[in-house]
Amino acid sequence: MEKDIILKAENISKQYRLGQVGTGTLSHDLNRWWHQVRGKENPYLKIGDTNDRSTKGESDYVWALQDINFEVERGDVLGIIGKNGAGKSTLLKILSKVTAPTTGSIKSRGRIASLLEVGTGFHGEMTGRENIYLNGAILGMTKKEITSKIDEIIEFSGCERYIDTPVKRYSSGMTVRLAFAVAAFLEPEILVIDEVLAVGDAEFQKKAIGKMQDISKQGGRTVLFVSHNMAAVKSLCTRGIVLEYGKVVLDDDINTAVSYYLGGADSERSNSKKFDCFDSEIFHLKEIGLQNVGKNFDEPLLENQKIELVTELFLKSDEAERYHVTYHLYNDMGESLFSFSNNNSTEILKKGRNILTCTFPENFFQSGNFSLTIFIVEDKRHSIFKESDIIHFTVVDGERELGVYMGREPGYIKPSFNWKNKN
Template sequence: MHSDRRVVLEVKDVSKLYRLGNIGTGTLSHDLNRWWHKVRGKADPYAKVGTINDRTEIGDSRYVWALQDINFKVYEGDVLGVVGRNGAGKSTLLKVLSRITSPTTGTLGYNGRLAALLEVGTGFHPELTGRENIYLNGAIMGMSRKAVSARLDEIVDFSGCAKYIDTPVKRYSSGMIVRLGFSVAAHLDTDILVVDEVLAVGDADFQSKCIGKMNDVSKSGKTVLFVSHNLAMIRQLCNRCIYLENGRLHSEGDTDLILGHYLTKNSDTARTFEHGPIRKVEVIPETESIRLKCHYKVDRIVHIPNLGFVVNNQFGSSVFGNNTLNSGMSANREFPAEGVIEVEIKSPKLVVGKYTVSIWFGDGQEDFFHEPDCVEFELIQKSTSQFAGSAKVGSVLTDCEFKISAL
């Protein structure tokens, strides 16, 4: 419940309009027309011609709404995840919230200091040393030099950049800049921490440290806004989520609920075919199994009908598969001319990640239908038991018993 927590950030009817093409506001007549409307207290006349932010279609306007009519509240102690496909408006939203760019329409209400880590090097002067940039960021946030000095050692130690702290940051690698930038944002006196997907630059160990630090920040009563395509990280870290689609707020609420909406909308978990014996393929990941449904229609005599599948990991390697012939199904029963074959893959124990399913259908000697990677699904982390390096052990987690004894 939010009734006992104060609102630290409120977004009301926020929209952001961009002009496509060359940088600038357009012609002199456009600028004069905008100015004339503004002095009379009227809306931007060119905002009316903006198209929605749909990258799958070619718009007929030189203006596009990167964000449109966004409304939500963030409460003290929230860790709010922001999910959506590329181009949905996630980074634009964080830039607006961080006051890097102003909204075209709408208002933002803040109740506390905000620190943002949006892009590699954001807020750092390349000619200044790491130490000088720490003090610069503190000053920008209104902190005294004494207050920054009290946290300097902690910031440097967390970043792992102690050896280079008096070196100009223009000589830092992108990973070093991200580590120092996150450390500065997380340790200085802020009420709201905004983190874009820059953490993808860091290694697995540093990502784990960042997750731990963001958890600590939220437990101390501060607020975190976090954008990532890593849904496992979102699930582990965030108690609430918002889902952006084409610049609009699709839904908001509990993390599991919103991630379910997002996966259902954006995963190709079902596919239909107009020709061939296979008419529709569906994959349904469940808690303890994966269910595969194949709708088929056979218009020829198939003496030994055989349907098979292979599950492939995100690197294209085959993980496992099977077919009806191996299972004895084709030998013992006839296939109706039209029907549904349902396969339940029990307890596959796959590591988190994206997977595709390839399907084929034939008579044991000839394939009448073969569609590689025809559907996909994603398994996301539901607990901390699968750590960031799980993929290093392969795609399947085997049953093992570990014993530890002292020497």
């Protein structure tokens, strides 16, 4: 059976120049022109660092995307996942034709509606109703077609009371509600959605995901979805592409893609990670790692032994005691399990080198995949640094004794409570 390909990306690459001047200096422009006159390749396409945010580069150019190739069939719901800076938003902007690729081409059949940022395509001085007509016109719809759907759009958005008020007076949540309703109900062949839905409340997120499922299953339309919420990605998408440092490292079914992203399918990944880019006037984050107590970072993490989280950072401030480290722990669905912090202990940070350890008791974790998000907090009030999914790790079964229950127990942690028989 012949595939019905609605979107095709061929050798897509995107290069950016770092610094304040985005397009390069006059000398660079002349050099490009001279090579073009002679029929030669742009000389600046041959240079540039990989887009790894955790390391310092040596070039003024960086490849946000490199050699991206994939096809999307009509009716597919494709999840594009990866860490911050992996190139997800850049790819969606290219697919939406907001920006042009440095090399390669995009071939699509049908209208593309994009929801990339709050208020994308909206004019702040125009009312919500006027913006619905404006967006519909951009999608190539007639006024009559838009009018036939406008009541559904307004009802779904929940902004009926404010629909004749200028959009500049909307909250970010109201704006994204109306923008999604417009994109969904004006029936584009391809709907492109970035993390923007996270701005909405829980009720609206559930409603939006349900609508996207209807669009793909009943309408036969194609959805490209980017989110850090792995539960939403798993429930909505049928296929996933994992991006790392601007390159496609996996294109597979959504369960395999999410498992890979959360660290369960890459044998080369270590339980420790060194950094040289997270360096500010206040701190320099150097390394984060997990190990069983008395073992090394490169050994498997066993659930039946104590696990030690090691955070090495250098504080430059004379008031180092004002700062503390907080972590959020996530499971393999991207759901937050709990947070923990050295702020609740007697161990404070000092000026200079700090090697902060946090020890989890044995049999605390269930076997499975986990990730950590780090915060560095000032004065117990506000975060001066946050990095989501800064490290992934896998806890493995520590060879349970023969005769115990052999199935995987429910949940993600195994708390040890104090039991007493007072009889």
